[in-house]
Amino acid sequence: MTWTQVYNPLDNIWLSALIALIPIIFFFIALTLLKLKGHIAAGITVLLSMIIAIYFYDMPASMVLGATGYGFLYALWPISYIIIGAVFLYKLTVKSxxxxxxxxxxxxxxxxxxxxxxxxxxxxxxxxxxxxxxxxxxxxxxxxxxxxxxxxxxxxxxxxxxxxxxxxxxxxxxxxxxxxxxxxxxxxxxxxxxxxxxxxxxxxxxxxxxxxxxxxxxxxxxxxxxxxxxxxxxxxxxxxxxxxxxxxxxxxxxxxxxxxxxxxxxxxxxxxxxxxxxSPKQILKAWSPFILLTILVTAWSISFVKTMLEHMNLLINVPFLHNHVIKAAPLVKDPTPYAAVLKIDVFAATGTAILIACILSVFLLNVSPKVAWTTLLETVKELSRPIITIMMVIAFAFISNYSGQSSTLGLALATSAAYFPFLSPFLGWIGVFLTGSVVSNNALFGNLQLTTAQQINVLPIILVAANTAGGVMAKMLSPQSIAVAAGAVGLAGKESELFKYTLKYSMGFLILGGFVTFLLAWWL
Known part of the structure; x- marks a missing residue:
């Protein structure tokens, strides 16, 4: 069974966008006014997005559940894998x-x-x-x-x-x-x-x-x-x-x-x-975990190493979701199956490079296996709540993407014609707020920026670049980033304080980016 995405379920793009905005608006209110804990706010946001996907976008419930499960798994691998390794490495330097x-x-x-x-x-x-x-x-x-x-x-x-x-x-x-x-x-x-x-x-x-x-x-x-x-x-x-x-x-x-x-x-x-x-020897020993981290992660990024390790990847097609959702115009030129493949890259993952750095650091720092194991369990326990928050946040992002809610928001902004260059970074901002990743944001909205630029006779590279620049402004308060930062410093449950702290700076840079893009669009 397949299902084709609908981007304007209410036959009015702005009303449809208002419906798609409900989970995001709730998340903002939950963290800023209601001051709910991150995992609770994110959990309710997931439920709202699921309801909207089923009742407004007519997305089959099995596919909604598939997108939710995909988000949960992606949050665990590779995101939580990387975060646990990074914090564990830091804790080893403290324990030693x-x-x-x-x-x-x-x-x-x-x-x-x-x-x-x-x-x-x-x-x-x-x-x-x-x-x-x-x-x-x-x-x-x-x-x-x-x-x-x-x-x-x-x-x-x-x-x-x-x-x-x-x-x-x-x-x-x-x-x-x-x-x-x-x-x-x-x-x-x-x-x-x-x-x-x-x-x-x-x-x-x-x-x-x-x-x-x-x-x-x-x-x-x-x-x-x-x-x-x-x-x-x-x-x-x-x-x-x-x-x-x-x-x-x-x-x-x-x-x-x-x-x-x-x-x-x-x-x-x-x-x-x-x-x-x-002494230089003391400094070198103390910093050796981070030196190892740098060397290994950089090595993992080299093309031939990555290619060699990726041959051992395990690819799992997400049940009820992989290629069951069909992307449609105007997001794509021709109907295109939306892939949903969980990549278990045990060897090629950045988290594995970090894990190897941790293992080597245990020996370099003379940490006993018992202390190392206890430290790892302590790290996982401390990060358990942030990880749950990340799971909820990524699930919301995946539901939004696969149901078409995020595309509705993008298409609504794209109808602003002459004013779109100013709003172009805002689209990138929404993409990173939803996904927590500039990479995912560009994959989601990069082509939409290109298409809109061609329609309003603006140099395409301006809006494609603005998508990236605007996305960067959202990283400091995207739910995923907030959860990671809160977990790393022991602020789990206080994500709302961190969110409020960074909100004004994110919006300030975003508005500045909008003005710069607008000027460039009509100048070049």
Whole structure:
């Protein structure tokens, strides 16, 4: 049995969009006004989306259940697999006592929390985003900041906001590559175009982070260090995407900004280094888990390694869903079966690279097998509630996508004609809010942006790039990201506080992105 998606069930695209918005509006209200716990808010949102899919979109109940189950499983693999590994790695450094050395090595560079934040939450976060992605950077850097003495809510929020600078290029440029695949535009051209806009945002982020921490006074105190971080990151990002491509900007920009800031601090505040007498061997041992993580995740991203490992993937067609749902015009030119295949990539998964780093770290840090096992169980227990939240969030996203609710929202925005360039980033924002992933957002709405651009006579690359840029603005408050950050710093059940913290910054950057896209659309 097959079922063809319906994108305008009420024969009025704006009324249909209003119905499709109900779960999203409820989720906002649940977290901001009702202050419900994340897993409860997400659970009710799933139920609302299921009801709308069955009663308004006439999606067969078996397919709705299939999409829900697919979302649950995808949340466990690969997302939760990656998050558990990342937090477990951090906890091993704590249990072994090596985190004290990590902390001292950072303090030996600077004891100023604002500069520590730039080193960890901004530069190191971007490096991990370029290597791993999928929530690991936020989980690791937020936990590191808490270990340095930051309050959990502040640490999580700063890392979520900082991730905006690197989110567009993700792990090895995958978001931009996917945007190219669905739109038919060369990914290098999309990256080049993004390179004219995103470095401006990347430049502003360090100043915003310092302002959030310490207001105007903080900016006055450390404006030189902040400027060095911002300029070195933004300039390297621009040069990399312009002359190399989308794969490496996060890696190059993070390394250059981290080294530039560290060098500046050493030159201007040499006294900090005398606070602790750490040998290179001590520092190397303490940081070895994260060095291993970087090496292994980077190796897993190399094409021939990935190809070799993917031969061992297990592919499972989701019952009642795989190719049972048919995409229709105007989302696609011809009726197209919607695949639903769960990929169990035991060897090729990024989580496996992280797991191997954890296993090797057990030996390098001299952690006993008993302590390691106890630590793993402790990690899983602490993350159980965030994982349930993620399962609910991803299930909602999958129901929305397979029922056509997300496409209804996109098509409604696309009817705004002359104003669509301003709204184009909002569409990307919705895509990432629903899926938690810039990659998934580009796969969902990339072609719709292309089609709309052709209809309103706007250069397609502008709107395809805006889809990515707008999506990045949603990463800091997407339910998936919030759940990951909350779980990493022990704020499970307090997702509403984190959501409210990041909401205003996300909307501010989104509106700015809308104006920039609008001007570019009618200027070029």
């Amino acid at each position: 006592g090596q985190f004290t050395t990590i902390r001292q090595s950072i303090i030996s560079i600077t004891d100023d929390p604002r500069l520590q934040m730039l080193l960890v939450a901004f530069s190191f976060n971007a490096f991990l985003e370029g290597a791993a992605g999928f929530g690991a950077p936020i989980a690791i850097t937020a936990a590191l900041l808490v270990g340095l003495g930051f309050k959990p809510l502040q640490a999580a929020a700063l890392c979520l906001i900082a991730n905006t600078a690197s989110g567009a290029f993700g792990a090895m440029g995958i978001p931009v590559i996917v945007a190219g695949q669905v739109s038919g535009i060369d990914p290098k051209e999309i990256a080049h175009f993004l390179g004219t806009q995103l470095p401006i945002i990347s430049f502003l982020i360090p100043f915003l982070l310092v302002f959030i921490m310490d207001g105007i006074k903080g900016l006055k105190d450390v404006w030189k260090a902040t400027s060095i971080t911002a300029v070195s990151y933004a300039l390297t990002q621009y040069l990399t995407v312009t002359y190399i491509g989308p794969e490496l900007p996060n890696i190059t920009s993070s390394i250059v900004s981290l080294l530039a800031l560290a060098f500046y601090i050493k030159r201007t505040s040499p006294a900090a280094a005398k606070s602790f007498s750490l």
